[in-house]
Amino acid sequence: MSAWKTFFVSLFVCFSVLNIYQANFTTRKYPKSVSSADLPQEVYVHRTTPPPVKNPYSLTTIEARLGYYFPYLKDDPVEKNIFQLWKTSDLDDPTLFKPEWEDLIDRWKKANGDHDLMLYSIQEAENNVVDFLRPTVPEVVDALRLLPHDRLKFEFLKFLIIYLNGGVYADVDTINIKPIRFWFNSPMSPTKFWLGVDTDYNAADWSDHYLRRLTFSTDIFRSxxxxxxxxxxxxxxxxxxxxxxxxxxxxxxxNAYEVTDASGNPTIQFTGEFILTDTTFEYINTLPDSVLFTSASNDDLSLTGLSKKIYGPDVKDQKFSYKKFTLLSNPVQINDLAILPKVSFNGYESEERDKFDDDGTRSGWEGFYYARSKKLTGWSLKELKAISN
Known part of the structure; x- marks a missing residue:
């Protein structure tokens, strides 16, 4: 068996496809489910028990150690930071930084004057996370430094920077349409994590083109x-x-990064959209006492003129799957994690629609258009043209 095939099989074993049913409701509280995740927050916040001994070969141990040393203070406000990451932070380096990217960065700054924006090189971002993690969870630092390719580090560092500091992550080639202060925040329960749908190919032949029926974007997210x-x-x-x-x-x-599905996602990966998507589904499906907040319009696809037929794999036995998030017209929130419709971080295909909404007055579908990637870097996912409803 080739190395690539062996790697793909290994990843498949590590995280299986997550399945669920689709229900019709606006708010539902699910009964407590058995989960190894999410020890009571007071255990972490007040540190009433010592952390597990370091063991990088135990998934639950790594997760528990992160939770112990970096307690989640869910009642505190989301940090007002914007982080951007690229090969260099030197705007005057013409070999690595295109002039038009500087305009996009300035737009994020001007639209969000109440936020601090930080542009890091990969090396600067690595130094930042090492300062946090080396004294506490050094196995994560060791893992980061084992990565043999800068793009692997780039993708992993996105998650590390936001986990440690909080705020918005946005690639340097993204354009900000609506200021962050106007982004969705649930009136029922404060939102603390924002993910946008990236690919959502609703057609019978979806598996001929994509390795996931639906994915979440790593170009832009907030936490x-x-x-x-x-x-x-x-x-x-x-x-x-x-x-x-x-x-x-x-x-x-x-070479591996050149072999992609129709979304532009590499078929072999473990730091990008696929693992973000799979882990998100696992997380929300193992939440104890999960509560879902949605809108009636998400179940009434006639409002957008879309077919009501949902194509995709047959899924059973889990609460949340692609069926709950496909063809969204409004955000959906599970506890404090919001899934935004595809328009939020993907926008429209025509650049003529990139008109700023600085006063936050747009409503309906257009009101959820927050930002999008302009696909200007060599590492941006360049989706092949595929038509579905």
Missing amino acids: KAHHPMLGKLIARITYIIFTQKDLIKSIDWD
Whole structure:
């Protein structure tokens, strides 16, 4: 078996496809489910028990250690930071930084004057997370430094920077349409994590083009510092790096990143959209006492003129799957984690629609258009044209 096939099988074993049913409701409280995640917050906040001994070959141990040293203070406000990351932070470096990207960065600054914006090089971001993690959870630092390709580090660092500091992550080639202060925040329960749908190909032949029926974007996302979903994600990536390190080193990653599905997602990956998507589904499906907040319009696709037929794999036995988030017209929130419709971080295909909403007055579908990638870097996912409803 080739190294690539072995790696793909290994990842498949590490995180299986997550399935669920679809229900018709606006708010529902689910009964407590058995889960190894999410120890009571008071255990972490007040540190009434010592952390587990370091073991990078135990997924649950890594996750528990992150939760212990970086407690999630869910009642505190989301940090007003914007982080951007690229190969260099030198705007005057013409070989690595395109002039038009500076305009996009300035737009994020001007539209969000109440936020601090930080542009890091990969090395600067690594130094930042090492300062936090080396004294506490050094196995995550060791995992980061085992990565053999800068793009792997780039993708992992997105999650690490936001987990440790909180705020918005946005690639340098993204354009901000609506200021962050106008982004969705649930009136029922304060939102602490924002993810946008990236690919959502609703057609019978979806599996001929995509490796996931639906994915969430890593171009732009927002989170409260120390959110347990990011803790789970970081633990999983760290675990994979340690348990698959020889295989990871054996892969020619320059070539691997060229082999993609129709979304532009590499077919072999463990730091990008696929693992974010899989871990998100695992997280929300193992939440104790989960509560879902949605809108009636999400169940009435006739409002957008879309077909009501949902295509995709047959899923059973879990609360949340792609069926709950496909063809969204409004955000959906599970506890404090919001899933935004595709328009939120993908926008429209025509640049003529990129008109700023600085006063936050747009409503309906257009009111949820917050930002999008302009696909200007060599590492941006460039989706192949595929038509679905």
